[in-house]
Amino acid sequence: xxxxxxxxxxxxxxxxxxxxxxxxVLTAGFFTVVLLAMFYLSFASLQQRAHLGAIPGLMWLTxxxxxxxxxxRVFDREREADTLRALLAAPVDRLAIYxxxxxxxxxxxxxxxxxxxxxxxxxxxxxxxxxxxxxxxxLLALLGCAxxxxxxxxxxxxxxxxxxxxxLLFVILYPLTTPVLMYALVTTRALLDGDPALPSxxxxxxxxxxxxxxxxxxLFETVLVGAAGPRRSSSSARRARPSGQVPRxxxxxxxx
Amino acid sequence: MNDPTSIxxxxxxxxRAVLPDLCLLAAMPLLVYSVHRxxxxxxxxxxxxxxxxxxxxxxPMGWLCMLMALVAGVAAGVxxxxxxxxxxxxxxxxxxxxxxxxxxxxxxGPIWGRATWGTPWTGDARQVTTALLWLVIVAxxxxxxxxxxxxxxxxxxxxxxxxxxxPIIYYxxxxxxxxxxxxxxxxxLPPEMWATFWPGxxxxxxxxxxxxxxxxxxxxxxxxxxxxxxQLDERSQST
Numbered sequence: 001x002x003x004x005x006x007x008x009x010x011x012x013x014x015x016x017x018x019x020x021x022x023x024x025v026l027t028a029g030f031f032t033v034v035l036l037a038m039f040y041l042s043f044a045s046l047q048q049r050a051h052l053g054a055i056p057g058l059m060w061l062t063x064x065x066x067x068x069x070x071x072x073r074v075f076d077r078e079r080e081a082d083t084l085r086a087l088l089a090a091p092v093d094r095l096a097i098y099x100x101x102x103x104x105x106x107x108x109x110x111x112x113x114x115x116x117x118x119x120x121x122x123x124x125x126x127x128x129x130x131x132x133x134x135x136x137x138x139l140l141a142l143l144g145c146a147x148x149x150x151x152x153x154x155x156x157x158x159x160x161x162x163x164x165x166x167x168l169l170f171v172i173l174y175p176l177t178t179p180v181l182m183y184a185l186v187t188t189r190a191l192l193d194g195d196p197a198l199p200s201x202x203x204x205x206x207x208x209x210x211x212x213x214x215x216x217x218x219l220f221e222t223v224l225v226g227a228a229g230p231r232r233s234s235s236s237a238r239r240a241r242p243s244g245q246v247p248r249x250x251x252x253x254x255x256x
Numbered sequence: 257m258n259d260p261t262s263i264x265x266x267x268x269x270x271x272r273a274v275l276p277d278l279c280l281l282a283a284m285p286l287l288v289y290s291v292h293r294x295x296x297x298x299x300x301x302x303x304x305x306x307x308x309x310x311x312x313x314x315x316p317m318g319w320l321c322m323l324m325a326l327v328a329g330v331a332a333g334v335x336x337x338x339x340x341x342x343x344x345x346x347x348x349x350x351x352x353x354x355x356x357x358x359x360x361x362x363x364x365g366p367i368w369g370r371a372t373w374g375t376p377w378t379g380d381a382r383q384v385t386t387a388l389l390w391l392v393i394v395a396x397x398x399x400x401x402x403x404x405x406x407x408x409x410x411x412x413x414x415x416x417x418x419x420x421x422x423p424i425i426y427y428x429x430x431x432x433x434x435x436x437x438x439x440x441x442x443x444x445l446p447p448e449m450w451a452t453f454w455p456g457x458x459x460x461x462x463x464x465x466x467x468x469x470x471x472x473x474x475x476x477x478x479x480x481x482x483x484x485x486x487q488l489d490e491r492s493q494s495t
Binding site: 151154155158159161168171172174175176178179182215219222223224 | 336337384388391392394395398399402410412413417420421
């Protein structure tokens with residue numbers, strides 16, 4: 001209960017910050033519209049049969065791109081104000097930080113889905129299946145985005161605590177989230193085809209999400225702050241050591 | 257290790273120190289024997305013909321890739337839990353050997369697939385999961401080499417997710433409908449192919465273990481050097 005209350009407080013703070021300038025929603029929403037326009041220009045002339053194959057891929061590629069943008073911005077705000085350090089030092093359960101950030105990212109991605117899915121339906125007539133099953137579509141979007149956010153928040157937080165190199169999020173996130181996105185893709189295809197096995201696919205996606213959230217919760221604190229006190233890493237040595245120089249002390253014989 | 261003057265070169269005559277070199281030495285004649293057996297002594301498979309010979313390299317490399325991903329994942333878990341530098345070195349070395357063996361699997365698989373299925377890539381579950389594991393290993397290596405100061409912990413988490421992928425790859429042929437041969441194919445080999453498979457597997461295991469051991473040793477020495485530099489730097493700043 002304490003964890004949930006802390007997570008709700010942090011989420012409220014995130015939402016308040018977002019409501020001040022709508023930065024995340026506007027940038028992610030605009031990026032979604034730009035991607036939709038590019039998809040329209042690239043694929044609208046294809047035959048309707050090809051649309052059925054293309055829609056799931058376009059939908060989840062958009063989520064993958066928008067997700068990275070959102071995750072980067074969610075943690076960049078903390079980095080710019082150096083508030084993540086303060087949050088970690090505060091008497092707050094670290095897991096509450098993860099839950100709040102994940103919930104915020106999920107909320108932004110769901111808003112993007114609210115633009116993306118009708119957009120795909122407008123551009124590609126084959127997307128009418130989304131309108132025919134709005135409940136399943138919403139559940140599919142929620143489960144797909146939740147799996148992506150579960151892993152994404154963990155690694156975005158880990159990168160946010162380091163100096164720079166946020167671009168590596170792309171390198172880490174895409175190989176790791178591919179299974180979730182592939183599952184979402186197969187389920188979307190089942191939804192568009194009217195496959196009776198759709199509830200089973202959705203159940204499997206939910207199970208995968210639970211596993212990913214559990215793994216991310218277990219690893220979050222260790223990844224963010226480590227298991228014990230700080231120690232200087234090899235990169236400290238790289239900074240300390242001028243290139244090509246050998247310490248004189250190394251040539252000495254070991255003390256008896 | 258805390259005092260830079262206490263760093264000493266590895267003693268060359270300790271068994272543990274020369275074990276990787278011994279593995280590599282033993283692998284050389286075994287590899288030559290194995291190649292001779294595969295291409296000269298073993299008859300062609302009835303349906304697949306000469307293309308089946310790639311099996312003797314493809315399967316051991318697949319097993320080694322999965323083994324190295326598991327080793328990297330377990331070592332990364334120990335690294336996260338106990339903040340062990342040695343575990344970090346083991347994880348990195350295992351990932352590097354896993355990268356090479358994974359590349360071998362991903363190159364030999366499509367060649368075999370093209371000869372037997374008529375297409376190099378069918379997109380079946382085992383192919384996709386193996387390719388994903390290899391991508392996770394690449395991401396891990398990129399993060400370890402180019403990541404920020406705290407990236408060691410992050411990379412360790414990535415290695416753990418990679419290790420979780422291993423049982424999925426193993427059971428992929430059972431869980432999903434796939435063209436890929438099942439997990440019991442090695443057990444069903446006729447005796448002459450069985451006799452060819454094991455020397456090849458042994459040679460590749462010895463080769464991988466040798467490279468793995470050498471790399472761990474190299475990384476541990478590099479870590480000790482780094483620690484020495486940090487101490488020297490701190491000492492010079494304090495005086």
